[in-house]
Amino acid sequence: MMTGEVPAAGDAPQPLLVVAGIGAGYGAIEALHGVSLEVYGGEIVALIGANGAGKSSLLMTVCANPPAKRGEIFFAGQAITRLPTHQIARLGIAHVPEGRRVFARMTVAENLAMGRVALSADGSRAAQQEDAAVLQHVYQLFPRLRERALQRAGTLSGGEQQMLAIGRALMARPRLLLLDEPSLGLAPQIMGRIFAALRTIAQAGTTIFLVEQNANQALQLADRAYVLVNGRITLSGSGQALLVSPEIRKAYLGGH
């Protein structure tokens, strides 16, 4: 794909997110070497890769933290490569980062309220009703958060913190939800609940771009997936196809 151009649309639908040949890194360290991928509206797309492959770097670069050194990123047809991070959030990209990063010394309710910052709050009655509806939706998805609403987020368990980080992102009513290893360090049962919630979120119309080391779970959930190795995309295909691909089974699924 040509750097700096949105792929020609033709009759096909426009992708919601286009990452076109981006290079990014920290100082002299290059973490991404010309990564290109697309996420279409309504899809669940997974990115799998080993430790240090650059998965988190890719998600953070979409949010311009750090900004891409080369290449372009488009969201809903608009170049966002050089926008500041907070403006990208306000366009409708919500990030559930590696390590959850809940505000430990705030209550669960306050953490959720922080998710609303990205909305251009006009204070109108309709907007307030919408906010309340989203909050109810989040509480329905994760009833545990309602029970813990007035508790400090730092006192939550790891699984509950993950629920809170996802709930906080949903409060912004995002078009695109970025998730960085939501299953990390969780018991299988909790992990199952998180993935079930992601399915529900996708069904409600939110596009999901998910980074995972847990390739098995991720590929079962995803419509499509990419494989990242040392800052380069090496494979892509439907979730099902990658799940049965011998290469993937060998490298990421511990299979034979």
Place this chain on the structure above:
Amino acid sequence: MDIYIFGQQWVNGLVLGSTYGLIAVGYTMVYGIIGMINFAHGEIYMISAYLTAIFLALLGTFGLQSVPVVLVLVLLGTVLLTALYGWSVERIAYRPLRNSNRLAPLISAIGISLILQNYIRISQGARNQGVPPVIDGVWRIPANAVDQHFVQITHLQSLIVVTAFASMAVLTWIIHHTALGRACRATQQDRVMANLLGVDTDRIISVVFVMGAAMAAVAGMLVTLNYGSFDFYIGFLMGIKAFTAAVLGGIGSLPGAMLGGVVLGLAESFFAGFVNSDYKDVFAFSLLILFLIFRPSGFLGVPEVEKV
């Protein structure tokens, strides 16, 4: 120990301490949000003393008589302009160095503080300046009926304590109960995450400098009215004292700043009253050093945990 001296030190300490606390807020909030000691903060306080005098004189030439109206106008003017100075210092001296190593903004802070001192010295003169008394009146509380000793509280002193605590209450309310305050706390706890959620963290940092400067301006006006005189160098000592208060209370903690201020004010007053008044500053700095060595997190501070 004479009971009236004891009572009087309580009054003096509380008055002194509440102004320390107001200035300490600026150190503590800035440290909380960008992890740096804003050594130019004392100069911001010093500038507010000059602004107080200028606004008082200005209103005097307009022939305004009503003391409450004059005080409110002077307060508004001083707070607004001082806040503008605080905002500018951040924009000019700190923001360009946001992503450099920790030493650079510190050096910049010392530089901007020298610049502000000399700017005032040249523009306003090196002489001691003064303001006329605006409020007089005093309450005398008899402490000993026999020899007629009493504890003395001037009306201005009570105004200082009330204003200081009221300003703290307003600030605390903003931080804990408004969306802006929530964004400040979020930025303090995890700046990257706040940014990812759509918070313009640069703007929040500006807001924190403005809030800190505004509180220092309240203190500057109150102290100026109380002592009547000041010069371009007052920011230095007051700055170190308020910094000490912030460390005592636990740097980064808002209630800690006020608590540290009051504790330092009382400790200093009692030391001056009962031990030696020449060495009260030495005593205050010894407290600073002892706390830095043995209890760097102060009374209410959070031990260094996060800062990812």
